[in-house]
Amino acid sequence: MIAGVVYTLLLVYAAVGDVRTRRIPNSLVLVLAIAGLGFSVLHVPPVEGALRGVGGLFAGLLIWLPFYLLGWLGAGDVKLFAASGAWLGPARAIEGAVIAALAGALLALAWTMWKHGLKRVVENVWLATAAPTVLATSADSGRSRQTIPYGVALVVGALAAAWMPEIMPNL
Secondary structure, eight states, X not given: OHHXXXXXXXXXXXXXXXHHHSOOOHHHHHHHHHHHHHHHHHHSOXXXXXXXXXXXXXXXXXXXXXXXXXXXXXXXXXXXXXXHHHHHHHHXXXXXXXXXXXXXXXXXXXXXXXXXXXXXXXXXXXHHHHOGGGGGSOTTTXXXXXXXXXXXXXXXXXXXXXXXXXXXXXO
């Protein structure tokens, strides 16, 4: 239970920081990763735990790395989810990524509505449905981009996978 509280507090701290500054400190990610690897080694037999922790870390990294390479996520977001994967193991990291993607879609809609209103949300959803390739290039590339604190969605996914593993019981 103590490990779960530590995990939760570290992730909530990362989410709050992402909302405030749009940055997730490397030092926080490092603490989360080391603690997650330690938890995995202590939670199950050491070799199995080490494989579980490292596997979860790489699963979390590989799932979100393409989105960083496309410029859709920040490096801190990817590192944060990879570090949380060390706690979750590979199967739960995949589950958390699915939940995070759904939470991220809702966050993007809510963020767009808050910043630009309902009309813009409807236009964007229609555009994404009718011609998704149009969204790959920014129509307002000359203006400064407002970023969405996607770390919040990643934290929601990671916490849901940890605290409610029965959401996707077949993993």
